[in-house]
Amino acid sequence: MKKIFILLFAILLLAACSDEGEATENTGEENTDNTTENETDADTSEEAEQKKVYQIGETAVITSDLYEFDYEVTVNDFQLTKEVDGSTIDDYLSGAREEDVFAVVDITIKNISDESYVPNQMFSANFSGIDEDGGHTSYDEFFPEGDEELAPGDEVEGHLVYTTTTDYADAFLLKYEFTSDTETHFELPNPEK
Known part of the structure; x- marks a missing residue:
């Protein structure tokens, strides 16, 4: 019975570590996307500031x-x-x-x-x-x-x-x-x- 609990604990621990790794990868991708969005927002703001006179x-x-x-x-x-x-x-x-x-x-x-x-x-x-x-x-x-x-x-x-x-x-x-x-x-x- 203890072996089953240890085995389940090990599987859960591996699963948790695996999820953290994916979250880190996704976070990196999200940061890249946010940077692109922020650059787009900045471009839009600059265009707004450069209205035709x-x-x-x-x-x-x-x-x-x-x-x-x-x-x-x-x-x-x-x-x-x-x-x-x-x-x-x-x-x-x-x-x-x-x-x-x-x-x-x-x-x-x-x-x-x-x-x-x-x-x-x-x-x-x-x-x-x-x-x-x-x-x-x-x-x-x-x-x-x-x-x-x-x-x-x-x-x-x-x-x-x-x-x-x-x-x-x-x-x-x-x-x-x-x-x-x-x-x-x-x-x-x-x-x-």
């Missing part, structure tokens, strides 16, 4: 992250100015300094989806320095065209207006779908530099 005059096709429809945006012009549509910088900033200005981005938005929508209700664009996260949203009162329904195939032109200073940055970014996978940038060189 559009210039003035170029048209971007953008997918709404929240509503899942496509629209086109073209930046037609960019300027820094003290007055927009009869409003001065002093009307918006009390104690405005000499370098305080409006940043005016002239845009065209085209509805390339199959449903009508009101642009100002569906998306907005953030404005920041070239190397900054975040940004400011525009003053909607300067873009009343964006408050009207835009039918499929139609487009609307207007301007987005922000406040900044002439010496704030060498270039600015206009960011659509901010903080989403479809975030899209337009680079706007500072006309004062």
